[in-house]
Structures are given as C-alpha cells and as structure tokens.
Amino acid sequence: xxxxxxxxxxxxxxxxxKKLAAKYxxxxxxxxxxxxxxxxxxxxxxxxxxxxxxxxLLVPDELVVDLVVDRFKNPDCEKGYxxxxxxxxxxxxxxxxxxxxxxxxxxxxxxxVDVPDSSxxxxxxxxxxxxxxxxxxxxxxxxxxxxxxxxxxxxELILREDDKPETVEKRxxxxxxxxxxxxxxxxxxxxxxxxxxxxxxxxxxxEINNIVES
Ligand code: ADP
Ligand code: ADP
Ligand code: ZN
Numbered sequence: 001x002x003x004x005x006x007x008x009x010x011x012x013x014x015x016x017x018k019k020l021a022a023k024y025x026x027x028x029x030x031x032x033x034x035x036x037x038x039x040x041x042x043x044x045x046x047x048x049x050x051x052x053x054x055x056x057l058l059v060p061d062e063l064v065v066d067l068v069v070d071r072f073k074n075p076d077c078e079k080g081y082x083x084x085x086x087x088x089x090x091x092x093x094x095x096x097x098x099x100x101x102x103x104x105x106x107x108x109x110x111x112x113v114d115v116p117d118s119s120x121x122x123x124x125x126x127x128x129x130x131x132x133x134x135x136x137x138x139x140x141x142x143x144x145x146x147x148x149x150x151x152x153x154x155x156e157l158i159l160r161e162d163d164k165p166e167t168v169e170k171r172x173x174x175x176x177x178x179x180x181x182x183x184x185x186x187x188x189x190x191x192x193x194x195x196x197x198x199x200x201x202x203x204x205x206x207e208i209n210n211i212v213e214s
Contacts, residue, residue, distance in 0.1 A: 001026060001080040001212060002105070004087070006182055007113035009171045010123040010163075011197045012204065014136055016113060017084035019205050020212070027076050030084040031064055033134050034071075053162055056170030058088055058178060065095045072099070080108075088179045093186075110186035111208060113197035117172055124168045128157040142201065 001024055005013040014030060021028035035053060038046030045067070049059045068086050071077070087093040100106050115123070126139040128148075132155025137144045144151050162171065186192040193211045195204050 002083075002100075002108050003080070003212065004083045004107055004110040004186070005085075005113065006110055006179070006186070007197060008115060008117070008120050008175045008179075009168070010120045010127065011113040011115040012123075012201070013084050013113055015142070015201060016111075016204060016208055017082045020208060021082045023209075024079070024082075024212075026080045026082060027074075028082050028084060029068065029071055029086070030134075031059075031068060031086040031088075032084075034067060035059065036134070054167075056162060056167040056174060058174060061089055061091050061095070064088075065092060065099075068096070069099045087182060090181055090185060093182055107186075107191060109212060110182070110189075110192050111211060112183055112192060112194045113204070114194050115197040119198055120172060121165065121168060124163045125159075125165060127160065127163050129160050130157055131155050 003020065005017045007013045014032075017028045017030065035046065035049040039050050039053075040046070045063065048063060052059045064086065068083070072081070087096050096107070123138070126141070128137045128139060128144070129135070130137075130150035130153060132150060132153040135150050135152050136142075137150075137157060144157060148157050149155075150157055161167070183192060195207045195211075197204060199207075
C-alpha cells in the first residue's frame with residue numbers, strides 16, 4: 001500500500017500516518033523527521049536543511065527528492081509505505097511519480113487531512129514532540145500520561161522551534177502557496193480522498209481505514 005498524507009502543518013498527518021503504518025506494518029516516512037534526525041546528528045544535509053526549517057521555509061526540492069527515492073530501496077518498503085510531509089511541491093510530486101513509474105508503480109491514495117487555519121494555530125502551540133523517539137503529543141487534546149515525559153520512551157517533550165507562533169504563520173502561508181496545489185494534482189489523478197481533520201483522532205483513523213480498505 002502506497003499512501004501520501006496531505007494537509008497543513010499541524011493538521012494531524014503525522015499522528016494518522018504513524019497509526020496507519022503500525023496497523024499495516026509498513027514504514028512511516030516523514031521527511032521532517034529525517035531532517036530533524038540529520039540536524040541532531042550534525043550532518044551536512046542537516047545543516048543545510050536547518051537554515052530553511054528555522055525560517056518556516058521549505059527545504060529546496062533537490063535536497064528532498066533523492067533522499068526519499070533512496071529510502072524506497074530499503075527492503076522494509078516492499079509492502080509499501082505511508083509518506084508524511086512529502087511531496088510538498090508540484091515538482092516533488094512529479095519526481096515521485098516518475099520514480100515510481102520506472103518500476104510500473106504508482107501512489108494509491110493521497111489522503112488530505114483537512115483542518116482550517118484558525119484551528120492550526122491552536123494545534124501547533126500545544127504540540128509537544130519527544131526528543132528521543134519523535135512521538136507527538138498535545139498539551140490539551142492528546143496529553144502524555146506524565147507531564148513533559150514521553151509515554152513510549154521516557155525522554156523529554158519539547159515545543160519545536162518552528163512551532164512558535166511567528167514561524168507557524170509563515171509555514172501556513174508557504175503551505176497555501178506551494179503545497180495546497182497538490183490537492184488538485186491528486187484530484188485530477190483520481191486518487192484524492194479527504195477527511196475532516198477537526199474530528200477526534202480515532203474517528204479520523206476509522207475514516208482513513210475505510211478509505212484504504214475500500
Ligand atoms: P509538519 O509536521 O508541521 O507538517 P514537518 O515535520 O513535516 O512539519 O516539516 C518540518 C519542516 O521540514 C518544514 O517546515 C520544511 O522546512 C521541512 N520539510 C519537511 N518535508 C519537506 C519537503 N518534502 N520539502 C521541503 N521541505 C520539507
Ligand atoms: P502534522 O504531522 O500534520 O504536522 P501532527 O500529527 O503532529 O500534525 O499533529 C499536530 C498536533 O495536533 C499534535 O500536537 C497532535 O498531538 C495534535 N492532534 C493530532 N490529531 C488531532 C486531533 N484529531 N484532534 C486534536 N489534536 C490532534
Ligand atoms: Zn519518546
């Protein structure tokens with residue numbers, strides 16, 4: 001199963017992608033997570049990406065596409081994957097299609113998690129990410145069992161630097177300009193599915209399951 005999660009920053013793509021990947025035992029591939037891991041490890045790619053991420057801008061396509069296409073070569077991708085945060089521009093989507101077509105392959109579902117901008121700001125200010133395993137919580141809607149501590153690995157939870165309100169606004173603008181056009185791109189291909197992302201996390205997951213099982 002090859003699935004793409006679309007949606008604004010903070011719409012809940014990652015939350016749903018992790019659940020779907022776990023259920024189908026396929027990898028959850030998040031380009032944001034890959035960049036953050038590179039930043040943490042001080043790699044050259046990480047240092048390049050950080051300059052853009054800190055400003056709420058997209059990392060240039062040429063730094064993203066090969067990274068993802070290489071990741072597909074890993075044997076864990078044999079049964080498919082859930083892509084989260086990629087593609088984020090039309091050129092990235094075209095590059096993905098071209099890479100898959102070479103193997104007679106294609107994306108099966110592009111699932112848009114739809115949340116209005118007014119709710120996004122609240123989502124982002126409450127988002128807390130684990131420094132250890134990358135798990136995501138929310139202060140109000142999805143709190144950890146113990147304040148400030150990851151349920152899964154026990155590491156500290158932090159507010160991402162780019163989740164501060166000044167940067168969120170910038171990221172939303174970037175989303176509308178560069179990423180939202182993908183909705184039409186996948187709609188034209190006949191594989192777009194939309195879910196109302198303002199619902200409870202489990203209700204959304206049910207709807208997504210119905211989509212991929214249909
Ligand atoms: P969110 O979960 O809020 O949508 P991500 O973790 O996916 O954010 O991405 C964080 C940042 O990493 C983005 O703001 C962008 O700078 C960079 N990034 C992640 N994926 C991509 C991509 N496919 N293309 C360009 N930049 C990306
Ligand atoms: P994205 O990957 O699209 O940037 P996340 O999955 O990280 O978004 O979710 C953004 C924030 O909203 C997180 O703090 C997450 O815990 C919370 N969240 C996710 N889904 C829901 C939901 N259905 N209702 C309320 N809060 C949610
Ligand atoms: Zn953790």
